[in-house]
Amino acid sequence: xxxxxxLFILLSLLVSQTAYSASSDVMPDSFFTVVLPYDRPExxxxxxxxxxxxAVHANLLNKQMQEGMKILLLRLTGRKQLxxxxxxxxxxxxxxxWLGSYYIKPxxxxxxxxxxxxxxxxxxxxxxxxxxxxxIKLWAANxxxxxxxxxxxxxxxxxxxxxxxxxxxxxxxxxxxxxxxxGLPVFIPDExxxxxxxxEPSLDRTKIQEILLSQNQQNLLSFKLLAKSxxxxxxxxxxxxxxxxTLVKSTEESRDRQKLLNNMFEAVMYQYLKKSAVxxxxxxxxxxxxxxxxxxxxxxDMEKELKSQQPMIRKVNLVTLSAGKAQFDIEYQxxxxxxxxxxxxxxxxxxxxxxxxxxxxxxxxHYQRFMPQLKYKAKPADHSNAVEVQ
Numbered sequence: 001x002x003x004x005x006x007l008f009i010l011l012s013l014l015v016s017q018t019a020y021s022a023s024s025d026v027m028p029d030s031f032f033t034v035v036l037p038y039d040r041p042e043x044x045x046x047x048x049x050x051x052x053x054x055a056v057h058a059n060l061l062n063k064q065m066q067e068g069m070k071i072l073l074l075r076l077t078g079r080k081q082l083x084x085x086x087x088x089x090x091x092x093x094x095x096x097x098w099l100g101s102y103y104i105k106p107x108x109x110x111x112x113x114x115x116x117x118x119x120x121x122x123x124x125x126x127x128x129x130x131x132x133x134x135x136i137k138l139w140a141a142n143x144x145x146x147x148x149x150x151x152x153x154x155x156x157x158x159x160x161x162x163x164x165x166x167x168x169x170x171x172x173x174x175x176x177x178x179x180x181x182x183g184l185p186v187f188i189p190d191e192x193x194x195x196x197x198x199x200e201p202s203l204d205r206t207k208i209q210e211i212l213l214s215q216n217q218q219n220l221l222s223f224k225l226l227a228k229s230x231x232x233x234x235x236x237x238x239x240x241x242x243x244x245x246t247l248v249k250s251t252e253e254s255r256d257r258q259k260l261l262n263n264m265f266e267a268v269m270y271q272y273l274k275k276s277a278v279x280x281x282x283x284x285x286x287x288x289x290x291x292x293x294x295x296x297x298x299x300x301d302m303e304k305e306l307k308s309q310q311p312m313i314r315k316v317n318l319v320t321l322s323a324g325k326a327q328f329d330i331e332y333q334x335x336x337x338x339x340x341x342x343x344x345x346x347x348x349x350x351x352x353x354x355x356x357x358x359x360x361x362x363x364x365x366h367y368q369r370f371m372p373q374l375k376y377k378a379k380p381a382d383h384s385n386a387v388e389v390q
Contacts (some may be wrong), residue, residue: 027138029124031075031183034068034097038104038118061118062096068120078139078273080266085132098122102296143276146185147239147268148217150196151175155227161192174199175261184269185215186390198222198238198249205244213296218242218320221268225257235260239268243318247271284336287319288328289362290349298365299326302348306330312339 038060041241069092073082082088091098098121106113131138151162153173160166167174167188179186189195194211212220223237232253239247248271254260288306293299299321306316306328315331332339340361344351 017039019034022083024123027076027124027128028141031141032072032121032122032124032127032179034071034075034122035117036064036068036071036120037107038064044063061102064101064118065095065099066092067117069098069122071181072122072295074266074269075181076138077136078269080270082136098127100124139273139276141183143222143272143282144184145218145272146187147179147219147221148215149175149186149188149213149221149223151222152224153227156226161195162188163192164188164190173261175258175265178262179269180271182265182273184265186221187215189215193286196220196222196240198224198236205240208240208244209242211383212240212242213321216322219247221264223264225260227257231255233260235264238262239271242321247275284333285329285331286336287360288343289360290328290365291324291352291362292322292364293326294365298348302365303328305348309342314344 003240070083073088073091074080083092099120101121103121105117105118105119106114107117116264128138130136151173153160153162153170160170162173162175167176176186194207194209196208196211208220210219212284219242220240221237222240223235226234226236228234232255234251234253235257236249236251241247248267250264252260252263290299290302299318303316303318306313312334313330313332315329317329318326319329320327330339330364340354343349343361347366348364349365352362352364354361
């Protein structure tokens, strides 16, 4: 029965995964603009600013410039280790020297000014040249996958699912701003019906696949923030891939809940960075682009047969799946031409072509209309929304 649900989801997808332009392979200039809160000290009873007050403003400005440089380095490279290095510290201390311009603007919420922000525009061209000379590698924008985030907050035994609506007024646990600062695309569900909790998935990972397909996302981050009685917070989280497997997981405690959430997104970003680095340097691999997909079962069947071609094909990983299209990351051994010839004669597909760099191969699925054999059985009870009493 799940195969019919997957079929319905797949055929209902009308918009494919957003793709970045080729120019983003370097780094878009918009990534060099950082916006931070800038709540300046108020004047004392409306009197003119004193020299000491001016010094406070200057200190705040310098502090936010340095904080902006920290965010910028993390955003551009994905490596927190750079911030702690001598090179990174030099950039942070000399943040003012790399600034092209800055603007102080009202921070608006529902049309009302609730404070001020500072917009820091760092000199993109100078920084790119400096990074190139110091062999600081930038993390390309088109290698940053979008992440579906399903968070829960547990306080005094009550569990709350953090969808868009809840986060709009629960500013104490609103995590959306930090991944935005990092240049990490995230998607928060509107509905709270189907929710994945941060537990080790069972052997049947179809639920995660179905949710990712329905939201047209490639990864799922599930976390639970637990408020303990002693003022300590515990954050448990799992990062799932498109096929439902666990990429990374962690549990951490702190009295600073926002720090826990920020650390989580930094770890997720670093996981993506490592994955893209491995893919860019790995030999004997290519991407198989599958077009004209009509049934979800076709992809499952193709993946199974690809994995059976040992030792010619060593590893197969489903990377993306959207309306009518799928992409496999395939690692092989032996001759590339041997693999290519096998694909050309694979009965399940029509060979379209291979790019000259031998990194991508395009095929079309043979359209096969079929109906899976139905097996009727009692439907198990749904405990997906059960809440454990803390």
